[in-house]
Amino acid sequence: MLSQKRSIGILGVGKYVPSKLLSNDEVESGCGLAPGTIELKTGVKARYIAQKDETASELSAIACREALESAKVKPEQIGSLLACTFTADYVMPALACKVHQLIGTKNAAAFDLMANCTGFQVGLNVMSDRLTCDATQSHGLVLGAALQSRFVNWTDPESCMYFGDGFGAAVLGDVPSGYGFLAHDIFSNSSVYESVRIRGGGSSMPMRPENINDSPNYYEINGMEVWKQVVQYQPLVIKNALAKAGLSVSDVDFFIFHQANMNLIQYLMGKMRLPMEKTHANVSEIGNTAEASMAIALxxxxxxxxxxxxxxxxxxxxxxxxxxGASVMRWWSP
Known part of the structure; x- marks a missing residue:
């Protein structure tokens, strides 16, 4: 059912970061890096990882419950639950379906979305579009879930510097006209498809006894290519989204970025000639939490x-x- 044009915004937010601290000293000694290397290259000082008996679904549920409480929305009011992740409990079914079970969103459709570290922003775009087009749904729940410590080879200095575990969520629903999401923009550059990957477990490389301990089961990263992609294209996607909203960088009061690297965030703010006070960064304290990072920072x-x-x-x-990806919104706080 198509609705009249609705204004959809974020009504509540929640997060969860595991309690187990993994310090730079531990990571550097384990992978042969000199003391101080990680903070110098990335700005990361520490990260937190899940305990061995903790699952992505149970930790996601904590963040989702906090977001529901923040929004003053009951689980049964949620029409769609979208989990942005590549670290579901199983290859399938979807993480969203297990979280649906745990938090009691009995009236919601539940499905996963994979856009990796852009996941939460893409999820906001998809959910706001879904609510705009379906008047029968009053609220949506978007989850960013990253239990990625189990996919990090902690002896590989190229990939182990960045990552921690984290979970963040947002409840979306109606806000007054002029508030909420004003525009979104998403585009892709697939020419660098192989630059960040985890091959093991995919259909082209299913896990078997003979390869269970091989490196393809872990992150493989070309850090220099990541840097090139961010500095070339992230300012462009922000500009595109703002243009759709009829705004410019000077109209923006606050930025929330994916928390990949403190040096990258400082570069982006410097490129836009904006003070760091106009953004919030937590990558130094909790590392790169992938799909959850923008949700936690928000x-x-x-x-x-x-x-x-x-x-x-x-x-x-x-x-x-x-x-x-980039989303532009005018914040509604009742």
């Missing part, structure tokens, strides 16, 4: 009251593949 910024009612906010990320 939640923290809201809780710290860095984002105020009426602010123009841009959420932007870059994910393996590569997929670039």
């Amino acid at each position: 939640c923290e910024a809201v809780q710290l009251k860095k984002i105020k009612h009426g602010d123009v906010v841009v959420i932007s990320g870059v994910g393996a593949g590569f997929t670039f």
